[in-house]
Amino acid sequence: MKQLIRDVPERFPQAEQRAEMQMLEYLDQYYEIEKILAVGKNIREYSPYVSYPVNTWIKKDEEIFKTLMRINGYKKPTKLEYWRQVVDFVDPRLIDHAHKYSQLRMYPKGEIVKFGTEYWQCMIPHGFEKGDIHMPGVKAWREAEIIPWEPNMEWEKDQVCSFNEQFYQYLGEPETEEPIENPDPLPEETEPTEPSPDDDDPEISLQDEEEEGGGESNEDEQEPTPDLPADEIVLTPEEDDRWGLIGEYSEELEYDYSEGVFDYVVAEGTVFYPVLNPNPDELVDGVNITRDDPRNANIVAHLSRIALYHLHSIISATNIPETRRWAYEDSIQWLYNASKFKINPQLPRKREHDSCAPKVDWALETFQRSYDPNENPWLI
Incomplete structure (x- = not known):
């Protein structure tokens, strides 16, 4: 097909x-051929920006799906x-000619649309x-x-601050794990020892007690004096783990819009948080599309046969394959037979404004509705 159009994609819409x-x-x-053609024109390629x-x-991956x-x-x-x-008051003509809102259109400044009842x-x-x-809205x-x-x-938690042209979210105090209390160990049983002869001497025992008391007093004198409390260090949001840096909006990420989150x-130099679902849904065949x-x-x-014939004629009018020509002639014959009611094309018919009956050709209408030859001059 690329060789056929010779890298000129504008030829496709011309043939169509x-x-x-x-x-x-x-x-x-x-x-009602206009409505039938509009059905195909309204099928657009899937866009993740459209709801x-x-x-x-x-249309997705060259296939047509219906949303469930x-x-x-x-x-x-x-x-x-x-x-x-x-x-407020506006020109009534703008209200009367307002179209229904569509996500598939471009809107200039000042245009009025109808969205629901507003x-x-x-x-x-x-x-x-x-x-x-x-x-x-x-x-x-x-x-x-x-x-x-x-x-x-x-x-407070989840508050936002600005510091050095950046934004931070307060995450709250870090949770500290409570230490596990170990049970007190049981006292060890000491084996009884035989009393020595020195224990019975009161002078020796008194001298030992004085030496032990003197050692304790020396240890108390050697204890250093406690240091004075130092000033608290002030941490900025860049250094404090209680603050988290807020990143830029990205379409590649999925955002949580739950209540309380x-x-x-x-975005645009300020901070936002979602209150409705801002994420696109994933298309799954059999779940939300079919x-x-x-x-x-x-x-x-x-329409495909006729368009392909015209595509060949646009490129080279004197070099159209015979198969394309035969297919084109068959389609034109089908259109002619459908217009003369020789076949049933399975298309919805237009109706009369007064009787709402399906429109038919003048000769067929006269012949079918009146069988008196005196009322049909073309039969006399």
Whole structure:
């Protein structure tokens, strides 16, 4: 295919547009071909920045899937106000022409959209093509209160301070392990000894007691005096283990948004913590997505044949393979037969405004609804 387009990817949409125009020329009068083509156009490549509702079709790895559950997307922290709810008087024409909000569009400044039952006005240009999606009224991050660090201050757990152009989270006092108390050892039993003859001499025993007393007094005199208490050392958040450095926001990390948990991040020069789920959900086949193609099989087959024929004609109009030409002629014949009601293309029909009956050709309508030849001049 790369050799066919010769490294010019713009030829694909050109061929698709030509095939779509031919489809409309043949089927637009009696069939809802615009709605059928819109089904395929609304299938976009999966983006982790988009939050998908239930029963939405996405494209991933060249396959089409249907969402079974709500799939969450990235939500970046920001202190900018992208949307403002319309509560004051605005031009009624803007309200009347307001479109429903879609994550797949680009929004200029001042545009008003309808989101649920409320109206919102865009304050900063953003959108899908820029990879910067912000839903009206949805704020998954909340800005934290920052206190400049000062020594000898009392801090509570999870408070945030600023020091040397960086932000730190107070982790609290470190937990100390209580020492295990060993049981007192049992006294050892001493063997009885025979009394010596010197023990009976009172003078010798008295002299020994005086020597022992004199030794104890000398030991007391040699004990050093205790040192005076030194001043306490002040530790900064960079040196104190009770403080943790807060890192920058990264899409590669998963953040905890549980109640009572403060998973701080730094973005746009300030600190945020999540209050809603800011992480994208993982796509798992059979759990939150399933393989399903909502497109009409006949339209997909014939549109592909016609588009491939036009792709060859754009590159070299005089060098189209015969197989492509035969396939193109078969598809054109199918479109002609469908437009003349010679076949049933399995497509929804347009209906009359007054009777809500399916639209048919003029000749078929006259012949089917009135069998009197006098009322059909073309039969006389």
